[in-house]
Amino acid sequence: MSDLADRLRTGPPWAVHTERDLTYFRVGADEIVVIACDSDGGLGPKPNDAVPVEGPTLGRFAARVPLLEIVAAGATPVVVVDTLTVERDPTGQPIIDGVLAEAADAGVPSEAVTGSTEDNVPTVATGIGVTVVARATFETLRVGVGRPPFEVVLFGRPMSAPADIFGPDHPDILTVPALAAVLAFDGVVEALPIGSSGVSNEFVAMARTAGGTPEMNDDWPCDRDQSGGPSTAALLAVTPDRLAEVLHRLTDTGRPAWHLGRVV
Structure with a gap:
């Protein structure tokens, strides 16, 4: 058993643990919630973005990073949350389309993808954060299971x-x-x-x-x-x-x- 698994198993339910930028807590005898997140700023289609990136490409990479972290941890993604600092139309929707495509590749249906856009304040640069909520068990958890050599x-x-x-x-x-x-x-x-x-x-x-x-x-x-x-x-x-x-x-x-x- 890894050190993380030992802390999760012996600690009280809902006690929060962190390892490798991911957050973990146990909600039952063998049920573990795993949360990963990532953000991007200054990449996108807006005029003041430092690196021009098409919306769908940005959305896919923004979602891919936390999804990869979740899969590497041995967890199954359940919900994907995208929070955009741009208006939904015309800038935000192509980014959301990219998030939806990446979520689908990870087995997350479109109804389990939610989020928000900034439709009140005009913006001149792009920002996005993506959070993935996942579930694991002590049997599937992989973080720290490798033992030397x-x-x-x-x-x-x-x-x-x-x-x-x-x-x-x-x-x-x-x-x-x-x-x-x-x-x-x-x-x-x-x-x-x-x-x-x-x-x-x-x-x-x-x-x-x-x-x-x-x-x-x-x-x-x-x-x-x-x-x-x-x-x-x-x-x-x-x-x-x-x-x-x-x-x-x-x-x-x-x-x-x-x-x-x-x-x-």
Whole structure:
């Protein structure tokens, strides 16, 4: 059992716990609520946005980040909430359409997607926050279940705008269905989506949660501080005896995968 699971099981119901930017609380003997959120500002179609992004693309990436975090945690998304700082028409609806599309990919029906727009005050730049509420059990919870020694694999290519140009359907980046499929591979025990803190920082965070020491290979396919932007890649904790098989299966998905090192 992971440290997080132990705290959830032994603590009182509704006591709030945090781990890796997610919030957890137990509501029954074996029912856990998991909450993830993310925000974007200055990206979008408004005249003062620093990075021009089409509405549907913004909505998909804004929803994808917390959805990936939820799936990596071993939870099932139940509700998606989008809060926009722009008017619904004409700017907001295309963003909402992107959120709805990403939610559908994660198995969340449109009636379980809700939110709000800013229709009282004119805005000149775009902002959006997305919150995902999910459910898990002690059997499905994956955060911190990896125990040293295990191998660390990078799945997907870490990219971040504006240095990198990519869309939500870029063949090298992570998607919610792709991560869910990989977590079912024999030997993959845990996943950690890579955010703006960079690949090596997430590697260290994975080791810290596991109570181990990170050992990084010398040869990496990217800079160690490369941002994952909207979680375009993830770290996978893989049992040593399954490393070769997992790398082969990851390559068969069409997305890149590299062995970065291990946690001991």
